[in-house]
Amino acid sequence: MSEPKQLFVNLFEMxxxxxxxxxxxxxxxxxxERFAxxxxxxxxxxxxxxxxxDGIFLADVIGAYDVFRGGPETALREGLQSPNIDPLLVIPAMAAVTERLGFGVTFSTTYEPPFAFARRMSTLDHLTKGRxxxxxxxxxxxxxARNxxxxxxxxxxxxxxxxxxxxxxxxxLWEGSWDDDALVADRAAGVFTDPSKVRYIDHVGERFRVAGPHIVHPSRQRTPVLFQATGSPAGIEFAGRHAEVVFTGGRTSEEFRRNADGMRDAAERHHRRRDDVKFIAMAGVIVGRTQEEAEDKWRVYQQHASLDGILAHSSLPVDLTAFPRDITVREALARAEFPASKVPFLPLDATVGQALDFIKQGRDERFLVVGDPKTVADAIERWLDEDGLDGINLRQYHSFDTARDFAELVVPELRRRGRLPAEGERSGTLRERLFGEGQARLPERHIATRYRGGANLDTPVEPLRLTFEHAASF
Structure with missing residues (x-):
């Protein structure tokens, strides 16, 4: 009889x-309010x-939410992802007081040079011992973009x-610039690094020119674990080439499985295995010692949810709160002279009031459970076994009650069912915690490894085949 599939669990933070x-x-x-x-x-x-x-997953943005109502005022009043401090800088402090906790951190490829970022991530991999x-x-x-x-x-x-x-x-830089044994620290010879085992990369491409060599010696993982959040066709193809863990979702089991299978297909197109990609979803878990206690918490969270904050976060280009609640969304958009095609996610034939109530309460999500520990554990087992989920990013409703409730009420139940390891049992680098002991570095079939030992540095890689259509997805 096979062992039950185990859950990988992050707290979703910012x-x-x-x-x-x-x-x-x-x-x-x-x-x-203590975030700083x-x-x-x-x-x-x-x-x-x-x-x-297993870890903490840190989101980030590098701009203000200023589409809703034509400016950042709503977001600022709500504290909506602004103010927002740099998440990379809090990781070493957390690493210093932990031994096993992993850290997933968000960083954009669009606006800052790769050489500086490579140095930062190698530094973090050293300081966290591969976490x-x-x-x-x-x-x-x-x-x-304007910033x-x-x-x-x-x-x-x-x-x-x-x-x-x-x-x-x-x-x-991470895989090809340094050999594993380049750093010798030979006191007798007075040689710290063997220069014959460090090389320039001399990258010249469409957007970047980077000479190298990498300025940090190889860390435990070399390349950090590669997470990606996506659902668009371009993002799926990108994930098939690069991602090890994909943060995705779906309103139903079928939708989630369809998304996951599309990414597994993309991985195969890039000569990887289907199981080289794991899947995590954002999950809402509201747990109490009894069903009634959990439902009471959920009512409080729903009652205090801010409609303005939700609308600003969605960057809704039309302020539906400015229209009568009894007219249809279609009529409101017509009065605003705004094309309905640009907001396909809105229910056009619902009234404005119905739409706003729906937006505030949230859609019926597959990965949401409210209940006692047994009810929650039953749901998580279905996510693992029926949907094929590998892990969750636990949505926070209250800091620190959400994490504490999960730790005190859900974790013991999942451990009894074999869905989580015993305390202290799962260790090693972050990649080993995800893929197994001895797998601290990327497998040879990943495209990054083509540069190991300095190979192929002067051989252009075939670019991704993308459609170059603007899409309102990430």
Missing amino acids: ACVSHITHGLWPLPGNNR DLGYWLELAQLLEHGGF IGWNIVTSYLPNA FGLDNEIPHDQRYRYADEYLDVLYK
């Missing part, structure tokens, strides 16, 4: 007040380490083409 559950930060006991206090991150890291979590992962994004906020000297966003698929070259540069 170094701001209001990340994805808007309006809840003023709740009693919530610590969200180092103590917040130290306490949280220790709670997660001892509570059975670092990178969530690859291309950035989607119009304000982000880096552009008038408008780079078209969606073109950002992925640029990202493909960005990663090619990183792979040359």
Whole structure:
């Protein structure tokens, strides 16, 4: 009889007040306003380490949400991802007070040079002893483009083409610039690094010119674990070439499985195995000691949810709150002289009031459960066995109650069912925790490894075949 599939569990975080559950930060006991206090991150890291979590997944943005109502005022009032401190800088502090906890951190390929980023990530891999992962994004906020000297966003698929070259540069630096035994630290000879085992990369491409060599010696993982959040055709093709863990979802089991199978197909097109890609989804878990206690918590969260925060986060280009609640969404868009085709996610024939209520309460999500520990564990087992999910990014409704409730009520039940390892059992690098002991570095079939030992540095890689159509997806 095969062993039950185990869950990989991250806490979904962001170094701001209001990340994805808007309006809840003023709740009693919530610590969200402490996001710029180092103590917040130290306490949280220790709670997660001892509570059975595998990692913390840090989101990020590099612009303000200023589409809704034509400016950033709503987002600023709500604390919506602004102010927002740099997530890379809190990781070493959390690593210092933990031994096993992994760290997935978001960074964009669009606006900053690859050489500097390669150095930062190699540094973090050293300082965390191989517990670092990178969530690859291309950035989607119009304000982000303006912050880096552009008038408008780079078209969606073109950002992925640029990202493909960005990663090619990183792979040359991380995998090809240094041999494993280049650093010798020979005191007797007075030689620290063998120069014959370090090389320039001399990358010259469409967007980047990078000479190298990499300025950091090889870390435990060399290349950090490669996360990606996507659902678009260009993103799926990109994930097939690069990603090891994909953050995706679906409103139904069928939709999730279809998304996952599309990425597995893409992995095969890039000469990888279907199981080289694991899948995590954002999950809402509201747990209580009893069903009634959990439902009471859920009612509180729903009652305090901020409609303005949700609308600003969605960058809704038309303010539906400015129209009578009894007219249809279609009529509201006509009055605003805004094409319905640009907001395909809105229910056009619903009333404005119905649409706003639906938006505030949230859609019926597959990966949402409210209940006692047994009910929650039953749902998670279905996600693992029926949907094929590998892990979750746990959505936070309250800091630190969401993580503490999961640690105290859900983790023991999942351990009894063999869905989580015993305390302290799962260790090693982040990649080993995901793929197994002895797999600290990328497998040979991954495209990055073509540069190992300095091979192929002067051989152009075939670019991704993308459609270069602007798409409103990430």
